[in-house]
Amino acid sequence: MTVPAGDVIAVPSELLKLGDLAFIDVETTGGRPLEDRTTEIAILRFAADGRVERWQSLLNPGVPIPAEIQALTGITNAMVRDAPSFFDVREDVRRLLEGAVFVAHNARFDYGFIKNEFRRQREPFTADVLCTVRLSRALYPAASGHGLDALISRHQLTGFNRHRAMGDTEATAAFVAAAAADRGAATVYAAARRLLRTPSLPPHLPEATLADIPDSPGVYLFYGVNDLPIYIGKAKHLRERIRGHFSSDHMTPNDIRLSQEMRRIEWQPTAGEFSALLLEAQLIKERMPLHNIALRRREKLGFFRLLDETATPPLAWVSAAAVQGASDDLFGPFSDKASAKKWLMYAAREHRLCDHALGFSKPRSVGEPCFARQVGRCFGVCEGVETPGKHRERLRAALTDHALPPWPFSGEVVYEERDPANDRCDLLRFDQWCALAGGARLPFDADVYRLLRRTIDRSPKRFRLIEHAESAAH
Ligand SMILES: [Zn+2]
Incomplete structure (x- = not known):
């Protein structure tokens, strides 16, 4: 297979005014940068002083490569078995990328993988990123495709070992060189600069x-x-x-x-x-x-409702959507039922509440002490030493920090939010810690609740009770 040397590809010096250009491609075990791993990296760095550095390595990803990926890239488990890990090559990779513009085809992908490989080593990595899909789109907006295969055939770039990291890196650099020859280096430079200044947008969105x-x-x-x-x-x-x-x-x-x-x-x-x-x-x-x-x-958001004395267990889970209004027997909001239960188990230990009474366990016979009682952590409602009423009051005390406070107004209120900079004003309506929209109450929302509490604490006077005249107007 013919693989042209990096120095055969001539990146015009005009483009190196952007900085050193590090063309890079990675091969991976899959498409998800957070979970999948890198199996090969190739870097072709063009420095402003004319030096060109080539570097490539297979990497042992530490996980098996799926069969379909092996077929696509030609990189097999056997090939990476004795290859270095990312840890082993990280210094080289950093040196080659440091201070250079990170240039790749569909750069989001490669950058995501490199960044995550560094993150697994607990090392930060950032770079200015130039995506050649976007560069092609900017230079040839009328062209129908901007994938690497499309560019290779449109610009007649041949001889690259496709789907291996160095082959794709060279093809990407060759595209930039070809575009500069075709459209002029100054045009390509201007387009690249614009792209570097505007953050990357999804590939199908217009640049503007x-x-x-x-x-x-x-x-x-x-x-x-x-x-x-x-x-x-x-x-x-x-x-x-x-x-x-x-x-x-x-x-x-x-x-x-x-x-x-x-x-x-x-x-x-x-x-x-x-x-x-x-x-x-x-x-x-x-x-x-x-x-x-x-x-x-x-x-998943919800509350504990404290039930009446006769109920066992004394707490019920109520989803936020089912909450009709503030009342003094609601405690929360908790992000979900599992984390609420976890919190309750901590609170039970701290407040020496009873495992049986809270429903964490069931007595096998009447008067059997709960586990907490056996280790001296329960006041003994399970053995009849403490009254159920007393235990319930202690439970309420344990929950008190999470109590949903009563709605501080006598009814629906309106709040005027103003943005003088944009000359904009929105009228917001609330009742029972919930927002009102189109006359209906929206379900309880933790963010709305927190912001409401904070705003009411700070400036209660900005909330006005809704009167009839006002609800008729818009
Ligand atoms: Zn007990």
């Missing part, structure tokens, strides 16, 4: 999108190919937050999926954080976006 987004509080909706949003989020600073989803630094598997599916962004500025939070909750409820983690998290 980010510039249009205001830097105000608000809510944003990501759309895929159809008219249903795939994600809804809120932000104090819309542009910055949306950027955050796609900066390679914070790439979660969810962000990667979003980025690939995304075709369109919509946003709605609000007067502040509060309005953004409420609008988000309302839109999520109405539109049920596919990838909303916040939504799934909210569905």
Whole structure:
């Protein structure tokens, strides 16, 4: 197989005004940077002084390579068995990438893997990233494909050992050289500079999108190919937050999926954080976006309800959606039932409550002491030493820090959120720690609750009771 040497590829010096260019490609055991591992790295670094460095290594990923990946890359388990681990080569990799622009085809992928390999060594890694998919898109917007195979055939780049790290690295560098020959080095340089300044957007979004987004509080909706949003989020600073989803630094598997599916962004500025939070909750409820983690998290949210004296166990789990209003027998919110129970077990130990009475265990015979009693940690309601009423009061005391306080107003209130910078004002309505939208109460939301408590503590006078005249107006 013909593999041209790196120094045969001529990257014009004009482009090296961007800095040293480190072209890189990684082969991996799969597509998820957080879970999958790197099996091969190749780096081709062009320095401003004309030096070219080539480096490549197979890596032992420490996990088996799936058969279909072995077939795709030609890198087999046998080939990596005696290869160094990332730990062994990390100094070389760092030296070759340090101070250079990280250039790769679909760079988000390679950057994610390198960053995570360093993270497993508890070492930070960051770089300015230039993606050649985006560079191709910027230079040849009318072209139909920007995958490496498409570029190779469009620019007649031949002789590369495809799907192995050095072959793909060389093909990527050869594309940049070919584009510079075709469009002029100055044009390629200008496009690359623009891309380095604008953070990476999902591949299918037009480049101008980010510039249009205001830097105000608000809510944003990501759309895929159809008219249903795939994600809804809120932000104090819309542009910055949306950027955050796609900066390679914070790439979660969810962000990667979003980025690939995304075709369109919509946003709605609000007067502040509060309005953004409420609008988000309302839109999520109405539109049920596919990838909303916040939504799934909210569905698990709930409270303990302290039941009357006759009930055993004395606490019931109530999901937040079922909570009708504040009452003095609700304790929480807890993020989910399992963590609530865990908290209760700690509290029980600290307050010397009874395992049997809390339902953690069942007595096998009447009056059998619970385990806590046997180790001297229960006051003995199980043995009839303490009265059930007394035990229940101690349980209430143990829960007291989590008590949902009574709603401090005599009814529904309105809160005016203003953003003088954007001359915007939103009227927000609340009742019983919940937001109201379109006359209906939205389900209890932990974020709304926390923000409400904080805001009421700080400036209670900004909340006004709703009067009839006002509810008629908009
Ligand atoms: Zn007991």
